[in-house]
């Protein structure tokens with residue numbers, strides 16, 4: 001079989017939103033928690049596909065995308081572009097108060113109205129950032145490692161010295177994976193652990 005790792009194509013968009021939802025509860029399926037299934041993807045997938053599609057890679061064995069990694073080369077520039085182009089229409093579509101307080105949907109709507117800025121100490125030497133999610137059938141087979149390696153190569157070729165990510169304290173499996181791949185702790189802020197590593201092999 002040829003490698004299932006390939007660049008993102010626009011037809012993958014729906015599958016990637018779905019993967020985001022099905023891994024959105026600290027790595028577990030979050031679909032039962034959301035009334036609006038696309039909400040998580042609108043925050044954690046959509047802007048990367050729209051603004052940095054050349055850094056989006058997927059796993060596809062011929063049955064459709066089952067995993068992805070997404071990246072932003074320059075986190076500050078990405079945040080500013082989202083503020084100008086991505087969040088305003090989403091905020092109109094999802095006004096504050098449209099979901100019951102305390103619901104998963106309300107949490108994500110609050111986030112898109114006030115998206116957190118990556119801390120200065122994190123972006124200083126690790127200006128890029130990434131997301132990675134694989135459906136259960138793709139997990140544990142070395143594909144996460146391969147996706148990260150392919151993304152690091154692209155970020156390095158584009159001139160980035162370092163990449164960071166934020167992971168929830170409730171996802172120890174992912175934290176172990178990142179540490180195993182050479183990511184080290186940059187900052188612990190509340191429930192979020194920021195990890196980073198150089199883009200060199």
Ligand SMILES: CC(C)(COP(=O)(O)OP(=O)(O)OC[C@H]1O[C@@H](n2cnc3c(N)ncnc32)[C@H](O)[C@@H]1OP(=O)(O)O)[C@@H](O)C(=O)NCCC(=O)NCCS
Nearest residue numbers: 023027133134139140141142143144145173174176177180
């Ligand atoms: C976390 C995730 C991306 C890891 O990808 P994966 O394909 O399952 O991991 P791999 O099989 O490529 O593992 C790569 C290496 O890390 C090691 N590893 C994986 N998890 C580990 C852990 N918790 N602790 C220590 N090592 C770990 C593997 O043993 C493997 O080692 P080797 O290559 O030296 O033999 C994937 O499981 C996933 O998508 N989970 C659900 C979504 C999620 O949690 N995303 C992260 C959100 S921040």
